[in-house]
Each structure stands twice: as structure tokens, then as C-alpha cells.
Amino acid sequence: MTQHVTVGIDGSVQSAAAAEWAAREAHRRGLALRMIHVAGTEADALERELGGGAELPGRVAEICDGIAAAWPGLDVTCEVQPGHPAYTLAAASGRAELLVLGSRGLGGFTGLLVGSVGLRTAARSLAPVVLVRAESGRTDAPAAATSADATSADGAPADAAPGDVVVGVEGDRPCDAVLEFAFERAADLGARLRALESRPTSHDVYTTQAPVEQAEIRESLAAAEQVRLQDALARWQDKFPQVRVEVEVCPWSASRALVEASRGASLVVLGRRTARVPLTGPHLGPVVQSVLHHAHAPVAVVPHH
Template sequence: MNGPVVVGVDGSASALAAVEIAAREAKLRGVGLQVVHAFIWPSLHVSLGPSPVGPPDGGLRNAAEKLLSEAATRARETEPGVHVTEHLVTGEPLTILEARSREASLVVVGSRGMGGFIGLLVGSTAVHLAAHGRCPVLVVRGDAGGTGPVVVAVDGSARGDAAVEFAFAEASARGVDLVAVHAWNTWTERGDDDPGHPQNLVDGIDRMRSAEERLLAESLAGRQDRYPDVTVHHRLVENRIRQALIEATEQAQLIVVGARGRGGFAGLLLGSVSQALLHHGHCPVAVVRGDNS
């Protein structure tokens, strides 16, 4: 999709960090940037203008316009060549960002918020958009200025395929390596003739490891032809996928995960993995849907 990048702002430091990342993403894609503030107060029927006894530039609407202008200025300073537009939209943040995601190539939000996102965990916002939005969602947390590789969680599912494609495109645009992480559960496979023989246990685990290596390779196949500039590192992890991915974020500049899926993360909804990353990751997290429904 060649739609704009959309960033939700609420006046917080976290949102300003998201604005900088969003401006860079817009430049990488060669698209415009929409800076959006959800102005919920009109729907609550409260006074929006300045107080009769206060300064003329006071009031909720002036405050909203000011924070929106400051965010847009930050975006233009970060990437002067990107076309930036300001949007003060009446409504609830989740509803507005979901609607904007229908025409966007990416929606960016901060990891913590205030103001327009008052009372909401941004993690909840991201999970909601990943489940119901129409484009990838990038949550800016941890070290947003990292210089490490892009990391992608690979589970072998059809939905996870979209996350792999997104990660390749990001690594190519950023000019960095891609680390593909696939988790699998160790289990024992015993022969009928001698179920307790140690060699049968080793052979079973070796066979499964080989199968998981093939799954990882097949999940990445074909994309190296389209992204010959991307150096890919395959990483197999046994169990504890959440912890493995959180640790991977310590050296990454971005981690990409599907909105939900199964396969290599046997028994785990990928949504729970993405939520763990949103709460504990050390770098920005991109949550990618695998369909357009």
C-alpha cells in the first residue's frame, strides 16, 4: 500500500518520539505523514474555549491545536523533505486510528500516552489496531534510535508470512541485516522397539530440529531474490519464545511480529507474544496483520 504514514499524538514525550520514527518511516516509503490528534472533549460536551478569567490562548481546543502543531514541527525538523499534514479529529483515539489505518501504509503510536489517549495503555491500542486495523502498527518503545538489525519472529503460518515480508522491506530500506527467529518445542520421539533407548530420544529431537530448520528456510525462501541487499541470519530457539524475542530486542532497532498465529510457537497465540514485546521489548515493535479483512 502506498498510503501515508499516520502517527497518533497526545502531547506526551512518548508520542513525540513516535513522531520522529513516523517521519523517518514516511521518508523510507516516499509517502506523506499525517499527524493525528484525537480530540475527545467535544463529544463530552465540555467547554472548549478559553476561560473568561484565563489567558486568551487558553482552553482545550487551543491546547490541542498547540500540541498538534508542536508534533508536526518535530516531524518537519526530523525529515524536512516529508510532506506533513495536521489533523485534529473529534472522537475516541482507537476509533480514529482504526479508521485512518484503512488508507495508511503504517500507523505509529508511542508506548505510553496521556492527553488524547488518557486512560488507555498504548499496548491496548496497538493490540486493538493489530486485530481490527487494516495496516501494520508500529509501537515506539525502548531504544528508538538503535542501529542494530531488524528482527522478525517466524512461525511458519500464512499470517506470519506478512510479517516476514514487512521485515525484509524494512531491513532493505534501512540498510541493515535481518535476524529471523523461529521457536520450537523440544519433545521426545521413541521407537516402538525400544522406547527408552537414548539414541531414539536423540534421533527424535534431531529430526524435529531438521524439520524446524526447513520450516524457517521455507518461510524466508524467495525473498532473498527480491531483497538481494539484505543479509539474513537464521536463529532457531528452543522454547521460551517470549524471552528469546525480548532478549533479541536488546540489540535490534526494530522487531516485527505477526498479529496472531501458531505453527512454530506451538500452543501460543502470537498475540500474546506481541503483547509481551509491547510491555517488555527494548526497541520499537511492529505488529503486522496477515490479511486485509
């Protein structure tokens, strides 16, 4: 099968935003776009019983048609698959370069912003997963109508100026898969890469015979942490010399630092270990879950060993 970006669509405003994001990414990378609607809900089952067969539901068909109209040069396919959405989309990720899903975005119901399908899929996907929230105040108009204000030479919607690509890093054990994904996305977008490491402020008291204030010691230690983080990224900066890099050792918790950094960002990139945990199976760590629920930008979850 042709290399492609896969996006799950269910007819919601969120999945329309995800489809538009996926189309832009597929066009930028020269890949095909595969749009999948998983017919696993009670409404889908009722529609099949009433003769709906494997046809795309009305709103899903509108999203597919809107994407095809907005991106005339893009190889787009739309299909219906049976099954549970999370497991079916996770299985489809094994043949994709990237899997894109919609999320409900910011709101007051803080425990349920992404939804169980998004979380379960992100925990099981074999490919990097990007969760995209609908833009604030967006209507449910077809994607073609939301992208018609500017086009590139081939008729596709033109890209806006990119925000930073933000990546969470552990400087003492950086993950190559996560950093490679983040640097590639920054290079593709022409965006700055902002690497963040969380080192919450310590209240330890440091002793020394030299006449040095505690604040000076802490500043010196923070500077050393930043140099260590820069060293951890040096190999990737050599590989992607066109990418501007900013490193920051943040005194906040990792989730708070990444959520704050997501304001105005193009993408937040996090890692997920793929090793299965006995009894619990695949899962997302607390930092990834928190960022998925509260980030202001699309979030990529990259599986790694």
C-alpha cells in the same frame, strides 16, 4: 490522498518518540507524514468548551513544529479529529501505508505498558501498526532538538547504523504478508533479517535400535527444523537478495524468544489475523500482547488473513 505514514500524537513523550520514528520512516520511503491528534479525552473536551476549537493543544503543536523543523523536506500535515482515539486512529489506518503509535516502554507495572488505546488500535488497524516506546532517559524536548546532531544531504536527521529486523515465523505455515513487510523493512534499512521460530525443548524420549544418544537425536531434529525454516524463507531471499538472513529455531517460548531478540533490534515484526472472532471481535493473540508489553524495540503488527 498522497501515500503517507500516519502517527497518532497526544502530547506525551511517547507520542513524540512515535512522531520522530514515523518521520524517519516516511522520509526513508518517500511518503508524506500525517499527524493526528484525537480530541477524545476529558481535557480535550474542556479545552473545546473554553474556546479551544480545533486548534492543536500546546504540547501537540510543539511536537508538530519540531518534526517540521527537523525534517524540512518532508510533507507534514497536522490535524485534530474528534472521537475515541483507538477507533479514530484505526479508521485512519485504512488510508495509510503505516500507522505509528507511542507506548510507555519498560517498567515494573507489567500489565499496563502499552495501554488500552495502543492495544485496541493494533487489534483493529487495517494497515500495519508500529508501536514505539520512548527511549530510556529521554526528556520531553521537541523532536527537532533530539535529532540535530547529524543530518543527511537534504537537511533531515541522518540514520544511525541499523540493528536487526526480527520476525517471528511459523515455518510450517509462513505468512507472506508478514514476511514481505519484514524483508522490505530490512532492505530499506540495510539491516540483517533475523527470523525466529519457537520450538520449545521436548522432553520426549526417542527410541532407536541404532547406538545414538538422546542428545544427538534432538540435535538432528533441531537441524532439520532449521533447514525447514530456511526453505520457508527461500522465496523471499530470492526476491530480496540484498538482505542478509539469519534463521534460528529457539527452544524458548515465542514471546520470550522475541523479547530477548528485540534487544538492540531496529524492529520486531509480528502478524495478526484479521478474521473477526464471534462475541469477542478483533483481538491480539497472547504472543503479540506479551511482545508489545515487554519488547526493547519498536514492534510492527501486520494484519493478514
